[in-house]
Amino acid sequence: MTKPAALSVKKISKHYQDGSRQIDVITDLSFSVAAGESVSVTGPSGSGKSTLLNLLAGLLELDNGDITLQLKDKTFSYRTANERSRTALRRQHIGYVYQFFNLVPTLTVLENVRLPARLNRRRDLESHASTLLAEFGLGDRLHDFPDVLSGGEQQRVAVARALLLKPPLLLADEPTGNLDAENSKHVADLLFSSCREQNISLVLATHSTDVAAMADTRLHLDSRLTPDKKSL
Amino acid sequence: MIALALLRFLARTPWSTAMALIGMALGVTSIVSVHLVSSSVSSRLDGLVPGPLAEYSHYLHRDKLNSAAYFTLRRSWRAGALPAVKQLSPFVDETTTLEGQSVRVLGADLLANPPSASTNTAAEQFSMNGAWVDQSLEGQLSIPVNGIIDAPKGTLLADIATAHDLLGWRADQLSYIGLALSDPFAGTIETAEKLLPGFGAGFPSAKPNLDLSPDWQLVSTAEQYPAREFGKSILFNISALGMLALLVAWLLIYQVAVSWLRRLWPVFDRLHVLGVEWQQLRLYFLFSIGLVATLAAALGLVAGWWLARWLLEMAVPGQEINLKLDSWVVFKAVGSAVAVCLLGGAWAFHQSQQTPGRRSLLVIITLVLLGGATWCVFQPQTGLAGGFFAIAALSLAASQMIAPLLIQLKQWASMIGGSYLLRIGAREALWHPGELSVAIAGLSLAIATAIGVALMVDSFRVDFSQMLDHRLKYDLIAQGDATALNELAHTNEPLTLASRVQVYRNTDIRVNGLSMELNTTRMDAFESSRYGYGASLATNNILLSEQAGKALRLSVGDTLAVSGETMTVSGLFSAFGDLKPRLIVDQGSPLAATIATELQIDSVAFTSDQPDALAASLREQFPALELRLQSDIRRVALKTFDQTFAITTVLITIALLVAAISVYIAVTTMRLNRQTGRQLLNTLGVNRAEQLLMNIALGTGLGLVAIIIALPLGILFGWILCNVINPRAFGWTIELQLSAEALLRSCTWGMLAAIAAGILQGGGREEGAFGER
Ligand SMILES: Nc1ncnc2c1ncn2[C@@H]1O[C@H](COP(=O)(O)OP(=O)(O)OP(=O)(O)O)[C@@H](O)[C@H]1O
Numbered sequence A: 001m002t003k004p005a006a007l008s009v010k011k012i013s014k015h016y017q018d019g020s021r022q023i024d025v026i027t028d029l030s031f032s033v034a035a036g037e038s039v040s041v042t043g044p045s046g047s048g049k050s051t052l053l054n055l056l057a058g059l060l061e062l063d064n065g066d067i068t069l070q071l072k073d074k075t076f077s078y079r080t081a082n083e084r085s086r087t088a089l090r091r092q093h094i095g096y097v098y099q100f101f102n103l104v105p106t107l108t109v110l111e112n113v114r115l116p117a118r119l120n121r122r123r124d125l126e127s128h129a130s131t132l133l134a135e136f137g138l139g140d141r142l143h144d145f146p147d148v149l150s151g152g153e154q155q156r157v158a159v160a161r162a163l164l165l166k167p168p169l170l171l172a173d174e175p176t177g178n179l180d181a182e183n184s185k186h187v188a189d190l191l192f193s194s195c196r197e198q199n200i201s202l203v204l205a206t207h208s209t210d211v212a213a214m215a216d217t218r219l220h221l222d223s224r225l226t227p228d229k230k231s232l
Numbered sequence B: 001m002i003a004l005a006l007l008r009f010l011a012r013t014p015w016s017t018a019m020a021l022i023g024m025a026l027g028v029t030s031i032v033s034v035h036l037v038s039s040s041v042s043s044r045l046d047g048l049v050p051g052p053l054a055e056y057s058h059y060l061h062r063d064k065l066n067s068a069a070y071f072t073l074r075r076s077w078r079a080g081a082l083p084a085v086k087q088l089s090p091f092v093d094e095t096t097t098l099e100g101q102s103v104r105v106l107g108a109d110l111l112a113n114p115p116s117a118s119t120n121t122a123a124e125q126f127s128m129n130g131a132w133v134d135q136s137l138e139g140q141l142s143i144p145v146n147g148i149i150d151a152p153k154g155t156l157l158a159d160i161a162t163a164h165d166l167l168g169w170r171a172d173q174l175s176y177i178g179l180a181l182s183d184p185f186a187g188t189i190e191t192a193e194k195l196l197p198g199f200g201a202g203f204p205s206a207k208p209n210l211d212l213s214p215d216w217q218l219v220s221t222a223e224q225y226p227a228r229e230f231g232k233s234i235l236f237n238i239s240a241l242g243m244l245a246l247l248v249a250w251l252l253i254y255q256v257a258v259s260w261l262r263r264l265w266p267v268f269d270r271l272h273v274l275g276v277e278w279q280q281l282r283l284y285f286l287f288s289i290g291l292v293a294t295l296a297a298a299l300g301l302v303a304g305w306w307l308a309r310w311l312l313e314m315a316v317p318g319q320e321i322n323l324k325l326d327s328w329v330v331f332k333a334v335g336s337a338v339a340v341c342l343l344g345g346a347w348a349f350h351q352s353q354q355t356p357g358r359r360s361l362l363v364i365i366t367l368v369l370l371g372g373a374t375w376c377v378f379q380p381q382t383g384l385a386g387g388f389f390a391i392a393a394l395s396l397a398a399s400q401m402i403a404p405l406l407i408q409l410k411q412w413a414s415m416i417g418g419s420y421l422l423r424i425g426a427r428e429a430l431w432h433p434g435e436l437s438v439a440i441a442g443l444s445l446a447i448a449t450a451i452g453v454a455l456m457v458d459s460f461r462v463d464f465s466q467m468l469d470h471r472l473k474y475d476l477i478a479q480g481d482a483t484a485l486n487e488l489a490h491t492n493e494p495l496t497l498a499s500r501v502q503v504y505r506n507t508d509i510r511v512n513g514l515s516m517e518l519n520t521t522r523m524d525a526f527e528s529s530r531y532g533y534g535a536s537l538a539t540n541n542i543l544l545s546e547q548a549g550k551a552l553r554l555s556v557g558d559t560l561a562v563s564g565e566t567m568t569v570s571g572l573f574s575a576f577g578d579l580k581p582r583l584i585v586d587q588g589s590p591l592a593a594t595i596a597t598e599l600q601i602d603s604v605a606f607t608s609d610q611p612d613a614l615a616a617s618l619r620e621q622f623p624a625l626e627l628r629l630q631s632d633i634r635r636v637a638l639k640t641f642d643q644t645f646a647i648t649t650v651l652i653t654i655a656l657l658v659a660a661i662s663v664y665i666a667v668t669t670m671r672l673n674r675q676t677g678r679q680l681l682n683t684l685g686v687n688r689a690e691q692l693l694m695n696i697a698l699g700t701g702l703g704l705v706a707i708i709i710a711l712p713l714g715i716l717f718g719w720i721l722c723n724v725i726n727p728r729a730f731g732w733t734i735e736l737q738l739s740a741e742a743l744l745r746s747c748t749w750g751m752l753a754a755i756a757a758g759i760l761q762g763g764g765r766e767e768g769a770f771g772e773r
């Protein structure tokens, strides 16, 4: 039985222009993710994992194809959206976790997690921020600035922030890439279980086979030489 | 290979590379333009002293000076009695009326030194009995003219004998003797003056101790030419400003060097890991920054020349402007750029390799500077140079305080509230003391300068307009044609429209050998109050202008002998802008009677309910008179005042601009090196307008930090200008007015400069600190 797709990617392509040379990073890629399901994106360095996630976040413009995201009341199509509406989409409906530099250095831990609520004028979610941080074992670090936190703690704060709005889509680009095995497991567990519980679609790029194995489906991006394999 | 790597890196980041060049060129531009403007004003002031007198530093006066006294003095000089005197020469110097023109006749020993005329007439016309005149007298006199000289309006130079004939003097009568005194500091002062035009006036010229009989009165050029001195002192105020602009520019250049290093550092770091020695890398760095500095200096010289020209055209429209890029200004510009770059760069390079520490040395230096400044402020004998030093020391000390202040403020950063985006922006201003403190120091200095000068000018203006209020008690003033004035003063017809008629007479007079102006008029209580004196002036009392008080070293209660009459000084009055020291006595005093024949009517003033009607009727009766309404005089006087100080506004604008660029460069570099979360915010969906808001918050934060330091510093500058520099320069005090408007105006401009730097930052997004991958 297949659930209806929350996120569908249809025959998208993306290239970069480096001087006169054209680098085709993604060609004719299609896949879809249902609500509450997770996809892990793997592949060698330079295979286009980050590029894909940036496309899904609307940070980059598509060359071809389309991405659609199912929202509560409508379906959002990336192809026709301008930069402004893609920015608004990110702000309201997408959570993002990077490998590092996830936190605004001049905001405290609590302020960092509350930031999406503030940006969306959702005062009702502000108290949720401290609950979430307490759940993640950071209840006593609320008023610290990020620079005094360990890498694992910083990633947990980042996950808390990405989850705060309960967005339909959460993107994570090597969220455990900087962590030791134990912390890595902790953060990955938080991500996968939270998304499953809250019916969030998760797309996670990683080099770790352990983390990749935790996903419902796996998407392997090969080197650009074999574009035909780049589909599920 | 290394050079190639660096070149590629620079070519890949053209925006930042261009900004470094432009920033540094702007620093040099400000140095050059401030220098040129000051030196142009300075040379115009020097023009007030006629060429033949330029080489004399002092003058000897005595009552009834004649050639016998001169030769006696010369004999004792030849015998070695006056070792400090290098040269001495007799002069005749008197203003007279020749062929209907008021002419200053200057007689000198021209056989010894013939004058250098800017244009000589044909050689066959040359006559030892002829004269040299300034431009304004060309073709006006029947006496043969040998050439045109650079001199003040209405000056005629001739040999002493010719001058005697023109003045109708006895053949042995002299005005004074010019002395060239050897001054061990003359060379130093001259160099200082060349480097910082206007600065020379700050050195106290010690009164040399000459072994002379008490009949002789020794007077310095400054005392002999109070107008020039007045101008030089204003210039000195401006050059205090110029020095600060120089400091701000240096900070900018240093900032550019540091930014340059910060940009290259990641490349260097990698190269070092690959085995390239630090020494070699430093050489590459210094070479590249030196190249930028040289290019920037060349650009800045040209731009500075244009800017100075434009400024002068605005400030003194219609005057011929002659700006020269002499070797001094080139030296100053190129020297500033290259030296600050190389030294600052080497220091920054050194710092980058080490963990920071050793603040204690800086603390000690700061304390020593502050101590020195305080001492100079309270020791009048340190002269203008002391006041100057205090300003410089305070500036340096204040710029040392920025980094500790930022560190302190950073600890309280979590207390900054408001919208999250504003928080991010404002806290960012405090977050990177190492990167931003130099730029903030520059901005702070620029704002403090603006505050100090605004306070000084505003206070000066208040005193000036107060003086005008005192003086301009009459509704109408008649001046001009002497016969018409005489008729008017002696008319028996009652002037029905006037409620009061006041006649002023004046004459030039020598007091203790000094040339002064003496006014006589009816000094009743109404008239006395114009000079801030409460009651009518007794016939044995005299009022002195502050300049006269200073020149004669007299204050209220002292006595003074003028033309054989002993008078008591009963008041000093301010007389900004007077050319000569001035004395005032009642027209019924014995002194006025003694010199009655020399007194001439200068003007007649009226109070009236209908000044316009009175003016109209007078104009009809005495068409030769110049009639001026009080309201017009006031307007013209204040306009002249504002024009004089207009140039300071422009100089401050330059300083603020330079500071803003410096902040901009610092912020760009800071973002380049630090992870500031901008990319992250984009991912979180913060849009352009919100990013702009954050940049404004950042600018405001930077501006606020700068103002915290600038406000007290600027008020101190203002206080020093009013209470230290001006009293030491002119002998008058300006009461410091802490006008909220002046403070607000300067702070607002500073804030706008900071915000502009913050917003501009949005344009430099070509190089992210980390990519999106
Ligand atoms: N802005 C850009 N300009 C030009 N080329 C780019 C740009 N961003 C990425 N690339 C190129 O696109 C390709 C894919 O990059 P991407 O960052 O998506 O790889 P990745 O799979 O995330 O690699 P990694 O595992 O190392 O993070 C790489 O070859 C990269 O050099």
Ligand SMILES: [Mg+2]
Binding pocket: A049, A050, A051, A173, B773
């Ligand atoms: Mg990647």
